[in-house]
Amino acid sequence: MTVLEQIQQLRSELHQHNYQYYILDQPVISDFDFDQKLKQLQALENANPEFFDPNSPTQRVGGAVTKNFETVEHEYRMYSLDNSYSEADLLDWEARIQKMLGNVPIQYVCELKYDGASISITYENGKLLRAVTRGDGFQGDDVTANVKTISSVPLQLHGDYPSKFDIRGEIVLPIAGFNKMNEALLDIGEQPYSNPRNTASGSLKLQDSAEVAKRPLECLLYNTVGINHELDSQFTALQKARNWGFNVPQHSILANSIAEVLAFIAHWDVARHDLPYETDGVVVKVNNFNQQEELGYTAKAPRWAIAYKFKAEQVSTILESITYQVGRTGAITPVANLKPVQLAGTIVKRASLHNADQIEKLDLRLSDEVYVEKGGEIIPKIIGVVDPTKRDIFSIPVIYITHCPECNTELIRKEGEAQHYCPNYNGCAPQIIGRIQHFISRKAMDIEGLGGETVALLYKSNLVTSYADLYELKKEQVLPLERMAEKSAENLITGIEKSKQVPFERVLFAIGIRYVGETVAKKLAQHYKNIDNLMQATHLELILVDEIGDRIAESVVQFFADADNKLLIQRLKQYGLQFEIVEKELVLESTVFSGKTFVVSGVFTKYSRDQIKAVIEANGGKVGSSISSKTHYVVAGDNMGPAKLEKANKLNIPILSEVEFDTLLTN
Template sequence: MTVQEKINALREELNSHNYNYYVLDNATISDFEFDIKLKELEKLEKENPDFFDANSPTQRVGGIITKNFETVTHKNRMYSLDNSYSKEDLLDWEKRIQKVLGTSEIEYTCELKYDGASINLVYEKGKFVKAVTRGDGFQGDDVTNNVKTIRSIPLNLPSDFLNDFEIRGEIILPLDGFQKMNEERAANDEEEYRNPRNTASGSLKLQDSSEVAKRPLDCLLYQVVTSERKFETHFDLLENARKAGFKIPKTMQLCKSIDDVFDFVNDWDSERHELPYETDGVVIKVNNLQQQEELGYTAKSPRWAIAYKFKAAQVSTILNEITYQVGRTGAITPVANLEPVQLAGTTVKRASLHNADQIEKLDIRVGDTVFVEKGGEIIPKIIAVDFSKRPQNSMPTVYATHCPECNTVLIRTEGDAKHYCPNEYGCAPQITGRIQHFISRKAMNIEGLGAETVELLRKEGLIENYADLYDLRVGQIIPLERMAEKSAQNMIQGIQKSKEIPFEKVLFALGIRFVGETVAKKLTKHFKSIDNLMRASFEELINVDEIGDRIAQSIIDFSNDLGNIQLINRLKSVGLQLEISEKSQENQSNKLEGKVFVVSGVFNQFSRDELKKAIEDNGGKVSSSISKKTDFIVAGDNMGPSKLEKAQELGVEIISEQQFIDLIS
């Protein structure tokens, strides 16, 4: 046997032992024997550097130092899930998807919702190449070196699975491992970690990967993203991923009906406490992958999946004080300051009271004993008052009348749940909040500039609005606290680079009230420039698809404000993209204006997303379900028979992929 053959044989054997121990939980060799073989492989690799392999079992021990984690854009967006808290919610969800698919025959998979740090693993030609955190869903941090130390993640795959794909899951810290870590910290007089989820998440950002390797992290996987059409169902895809070496929890179950889903939920609501890791609910997915494609996504979530959250943990504590926070739009949020209490693994000191109506509805008063739970197991909220413990001298809560920051009299318009501070340009949190929104990832995405730095720049008098950012110079920034020349240069470079950001994101960044990402895209597409938008009448605005009275009036108010007009002129003068570029308009037309399309089936020349984009680029509207308003169905292979039947019943014209291409060419 040659040296290379010996190295390859050892790698294969050690990978097999890793899989048996960390994935199957079935050790086939002692730890001592494993270490002997690993040391033998390390020696051979050191003596023969030509045979180095980044995915060798020896690379799992870590040792690489990462000082800055590179931000990476996800090839496929990582969406969040819609939540449900009752069986009625699940039945409503089923009705919605049945309507879109035009059938009641839908199969589901149920999986436990793991409470860890979301991760996206990238494989190319069967080899692990990258691990990226979820981040904001569009981009995350490259934590490849740290994730490589987790032994339940395969680095090389058999050739009969898939070639290029992404697989997603949760990095978790099992409860027994978490307990052992805390026992060690307590023995060393170190502060104990608060909960497994935060500890797992923090582990991914440790600079020394050898420290990560010492932690008993695990990776439970739940979704494969691929363009290969090798499998027909989500369940089969994950079962084959398990055979390929991935740790797919055996709790996953195929459900033939929503009643089977309810049985799964009921069983695990009690049994979850026996699991070796934390879980806070069940994820229900449409099993058929073609049906998943048919259902598609909303702006935030897949329509084909939903999370059912188990009833949240609940505790009681004392409400010490009610304070008020000012948001970037001037919205006032009352906050309950609580006697610290442990809840679901964290210490809770504050909870949102939402608005004046909520305080009045629950009759919440300072000094009350209140019941607190984590809404969706994340954000603490007060759900009730224990009136039996109310102090005799208790006084009803009088809601704030003046802004806590600038003392301006608060206003509340009809139909609004919240009070607002109208001092838009003189109230510090609003000034800072607008700039922080402007630089955020989904808006201008200015690298080298964070929320704390914005606050510092404002306090130092260097900026008062987002246009001021473009007047900053390196020499002004270097003297600031915690600022070096390199940091200052990176910030200025990031600000200058933001001039390349497309108009739709700039419009969202402006922070016009009620103009979110989706609305900004619709307005950009319709008006094509900031000038056209700001000149638009109320009637012109509400004639745009999905633009209602409230959004239209907000845009009118923004456009009529002299301060905003001056800001826009300054942003024009420094070169921001305030109109659609010629390049982005190249493939756009109004050929399909006023026409409503439904896309169904599998296509050859377009992906479904490309086809929908082509419809919108040519002025058409894409709908998820067939109705009397539908003008065309673009039908690919395997179009659902129920959709075909409904189209024929309503007399909707069905066209092929090629006929659609002819329509827009």
């Protein structure tokens, strides 16, 4: 079997396994075996770049960077849907279409209306050609690189698919995945995302597809376009799309009357809360394509379809008080304390108020009767006051606090930011406790035997005032603590000792530099190799590192400019924590790039940036992110960073295109 045949066979197998896993929910091999096949394919593709295929299963990880999304005109317009909110609205719609069709029998397809970001995907000869956002309906943004990272989007179809067509649907973020993303943000002291729909929509416009690949997005498809003349009905088209490999939701029915449509709506108005996704209604479509064609369109919507919108679950209750929480970064979050009320199956006692602007916009007063809704079905929020005229005439608007509720330091609010902050970094108890809790968390130092409550006890007992103090703790000091027995005290001290083996990138994440999450910490660790190099980095040097922007660079520089932070790092070094990256031994394919340092920048057509870097290292070269006099070559794609281009020209460093890089590799 030739190399190309091996590659094609692996691609075919992996496409089929993706279909079995994500569409049929019937995997036939283990995750481990799948990963092994994927690694085998990746190795073959890296060694044989002439067989590159943009729709290979290896492209799911992303890597393409898009600075400006190209605007693409839809071949077939993406219409909006008219909305209905009651049984009467639906009966009126039925009467209109019956009149237009001449009172003939009509079947309807009922589909759940998923709350996500609309997408149109074009397939040609069974391969994904292009993915475009809805935009204004006439044209949208080309987000192909980002959509290819979504596992439930097939890159290669199977069966009797047409030669070319569009399919429409929604990019959604499952509720469980959304909650997990928010937990990760809270771990690093950042503001959580507001709801799954906006997060899914924002994910499609991220510039780095590798970041999109990390998000648990799914694509639910429900409408074929451009081939309806080859089929007879919507329900048939849905089944065909499933057979071709698309993730078409199973929760749809063929209804023979409007009474059956109303029964479907009544069922899902309750059952939707058991779904893994957000839904905000039901879409009702005339099933027969000939009837659809006869009914046609208005200026903005098809006459043959209508959306029934579920009522948002909303209750009223009394605003009893507002308290303010202080996060580990000093961010102040106002929280509304409510008279307990049942909402969407849970008892709600508190609701988010976000920031001072939101409180002012709502014009809140204590003892107001307020409307509470579950924002995105998840986070309770106050959306308004029931009847402001019923207030006590002496009530006054809520005034946002001016000083920290914990340490009484005057709050600050930076220009352009909605959040207020307590600047007392080293003296505000919740900030100090929060930083230590972050330091010991699972994705950071993962100190076994030490939890958040114990950290608070250690601080209140004056045993620790920083995370460096943990490494001076003795068993006899922690034994007197509440709920601390001999064994648990031993486990705590052992866990602290074991954490000294945690690798540098996780230590860097653990020390709690604002905006430096797991991914950024890895990039900084890999680029600077040790903490000393990073501490000496300037703002300009930092922003020249791939994917490090102004905000992160400014935060890193500020952190290491603080004398107390420098002292903490020095102490942690003395205790034996890992502040240098351990380089893995690399098996070389050749030494053609030996002694040469490359910087890779821009967007490429044949390779991803990560693939080019892997080729450089596999052939003896080094990859740098910032250009200096020690750089031998810059490999440049489209949209190369202007700062890098200017510096490369200034230092007279050769700039290679993809083709020139290939030539250099093979000569």
